[in-house]
Amino acid sequence: MPDMTKVKFLTALFLFPIRSLFEERVAQSDLVKTANDYYRASFNQTPAQDKAVMLPHCLVSRKCQATFSKEDGILCVNCKRCKCGEIKALCEERGIQFYITPSVGFTKRLADRKQLRAALGATCGFEIERGLKSTRLTLKGIDLRERRVIPQVVLTAKHDCLDNDLDWDLLRRIIMNNY
Numbered sequence: 694m695p696d697m698t699k700v701k702f703l704t705a706l707f708l709f710p711i712r713s714l715f716e717e718r719v720a721q722s723d724l725v726k727t728a729n730d731y732y733r734a735s736f737n738q739t740p741a742q743d744k745a746v747m748l749p750h751c752l753v754s755r756k757c758q759a760t761f762s763k764e765d766g767i768l769c770v771n772c773k774r775c776k777c778g779e780i781k782a783l784c785e786e787r788g789i790q791f792y793i794t795p796s797v798g799f800t801k802r803l804a805d806r807k808q809l810r811a812a813l814g815a816t817c818g819f820e821i822e823r824g825l826k827s828t829r830l831t832l833k834g835i836d837l838r839e840r841r842v843i844p845q846v847v848l849t850a851k852h853d854c855l856d857n858d859l860d861w862d863l864l865r866r867i868i869m870n871n872y
């Protein structure tokens with residue numbers, strides 16, 4: 694009996710370049726959903742301390758009170774002006790690392806530096822298309838320089854780098870292994 698999550702994921706990955714020409718958002722959603730389904734068991738089995746939630750800077754409030762660290766990115770102080778602080782608190786409760794990063798390149802270097810085995814990220818469709826061209830996606834995870842990282846992804850609502858949004862309930866459910 695073939696692993697249907699694997700078949701669906703590989704089909705979505707194979708068809709993605711063509712489908713995205715005609716139905717971009719649907720192709721992106723399908724790829725994310727099938728990839729999440731395929732990697733979910735491995736993601737959930739990864740110990741909390743080896744996992745991180747990595748959010749993009751476009752989700753923070755324009756009045757964000759955070760400072761910036763070259764090592765760890767945007768250091769949220771949970772000022773409650775955006776939902777990132779609530780997610781940070783949930784990660785702390787569960788022993789999962791939490792980061793807000795200024796760019797995809799920073800995110801990849803951070804994942805390498807922190808020796809992550811799994812990461813839950815949020816990204817827009819534009820970055821997914823760019824990422825597929827620059828980073829190898831294998832059946833064991835995203836192939837970074839030093840390691841493979843098992844992904845889970847939530848699509849952001851739009852491509853903009855300011856005032857972005859996402860399905861926060863879905864993000865919470867993935868963190869809680871309830872998805």
Ligand code: SF4
Nearest residue numbers: 757769770772775778
């Ligand atoms: S909750 Fe955190 S990320 Fe959001 S605006 Fe406040 S300090 Fe910035």
